[in-house]
Amino acid sequence: MHQYIKKCPECGGIHLVLNKEKGEMICRDCGLVIEEKMIDFGQEWREFDPEQADKRRRTGAPSTWTKFDRGLGTDVGQKGDIYQLKSKERNKFFRLRKWQHRISTAIERNLKLALAELKRVSSYLKLPASVEEEAARVYTLAVQRGLVRGRSMESVVAGALYAACRRHEVPRTLDELSEASGIDKKEIGRTYRFITRELGIRILPSNPVDYIPRFASALKLNAETQSKAVEILEKAQKEELTSGRGPTGIAAASLYVAALINNEKRTQREVADVAGVTEVTIRNRYKELLRELDLKDEIKKKFLDEEE
DNA sequence: AAGACGAAAGTGGTTGA
DNA sequence: TCAACAACTTTCGTCTT
Numbered sequence: 001m002h003q004y005i006k007k008c009p010e011c012g013g014i015h016l017v018l019n020k021e022k023g024e025m026i027c028r029d030c031g032l033v034i035e036e037k038m039i040d041f042g043q044e045w046r047e048f049d050p051e052q053a054d055k056r057r058r059t060g061a062p063s064t065w066t067k068f069d070r071g072l073g074t075d076v077g078q079k080g081d082i083y084q085l086k087s088k089e090r091n092k093f094f095r096l097r098k099w100q101h102r103i104s105t106a107i108e109r110n111l112k113l114a115l116a117e118l119k120r121v122s123s124y125l126k127l128p129a130s131v132e133e134e135a136a137r138v139y140t141l142a143v144q145r146g147l148v149r150g151r152s153m154e155s156v157v158a159g160a161l162y163a164a165c166r167r168h169e170v171p172r173t174l175d176e177l178s179e180a181s182g183i184d185k186k187e188i189g190r191t192y193r194f195i196t197r198e199l200g201i202r203i204l205p206s207n208p209v210d211y212i213p214r215f216a217s218a219l220k221l222n223a224e225t226q227s228k229a230v231e232i233l234e235k236a237q238k239e240e241l242t243s244g245r246g247p248t249g250i251a252a253a254s255l256y257v258a259a260l261i262n263n264e265k266r267t268q269r270e271v272a273d274v275a276g277v278t279e280v281t282i283r284n285r286y287k288e289l290l291r292e293l294d295l296k297d298e299i300k301k302k303f304l305d306e307e308e
Numbered sequence: 309a310a311g312a313c314g315a316a317a318g319t320g321g322t323t324g325a
Numbered sequence: 326t327c328a329a330c331a332a333c334t335t336t337c338g339t340c341t342t
Contacts, residue, residue: 186320246332267311278334283313 107143110153114139117181118157124180125172127165135164142195151191158183159191163201171206173248175276208242209233211251211275218274219266221259229258232289239292245285249277253285 122132138160148156158181165172178185216226232254236242242250252275259266268279
């Protein structure tokens with residue numbers, strides 16, 4: 001995925017994300033899909049010898065994880081043709097059908113419900129289709145491995161969504177997921193950790209920069225301030241101020257400082273609210289930022305400018 | 309009166325024995 | 326499995342605008 005600094009026509013956010021798999025440009029702020037028709041004709045794999053070519057080439061109907069059977073359902077014959085068979089064969093068919101029924105109903109019924117819930121939550125959060133798809137995939141795997149047993153379906157859905165968001169660098173906080181799904185934050189965190197561990201999904205630590213656009217637009221800060229915040233954030237990362245700290249706190253502090261510098265002052269309270277952290281955390285990060293980066297000068301300069 | 313600041317105690321999660 | 330630990334929160338009193 002590559003990130004473009006480009007303005008979103010819908011919400012004015014500056015971060016558009018190109019998703020090559022789906023050929024979409026997605027706005028991280030509002031989830032607007034900008035160029036759905038963009039097509040990547042390239043292969044994502046390379047062939048070095050015929051054996052690999054055999055393994056890697058494939059084709060078939062497009063399949064999707066957001067349908068409970070990935071749009072590839074098969075039923076053991078229902079129609080009249082089975083009555084042409086001898087009774088022995090017929091019994092076999094009935095047996096197969098019964099088995100298929102047993103296996104599939106449990107999982108399928110669960111999936112149908114779960115995917116409906118998943119759709120609900122993801123549209124509430126305005127998540128792009130690619131994330132929804134990813135979450136559906138994760139959930140399906142979880143069901144097949146029996147990881148849902150003992151956990152509520154909803155919490156696993158929420159956990160899958162959270163994981164999908166992180167992977168696609170469209171992070172939502174646990175609080176937001178919690179609000180959208182009505183599941184306790186802790187519960188989501190727990191199932192999230194559980195299913196990612198069990199399924200061996202690797203997730204990069206979330207990057208504070210990813211939060212900037214959304215917070216900024218929630219605070220109605222202009223694009224300049226956003227860029228400033230990103231700039232500050234990058235400096236902070238160089239100084240290793242970011243490791244170990246909660247990404248939202250750092251993002252919030254950078255925005256707060258950037259807003260000060262750009263004469264778009266917001267109170268700590270306002271920033272804290274949209275970022276889902278407390279004022280205290282912002283203050284701590286903000287102090288560190290001032291101390292470690294030479295932002296003091298910039299703020300001083302700003303005041304000098306005002307006096308003129 | 310509202311916002312900013314900082315100290316102190318509490319909470320939940322991670323880590324390492 | 327338990328204790329130490331860091332990050333973050335809550336709460337509250339004080340200072341500044």
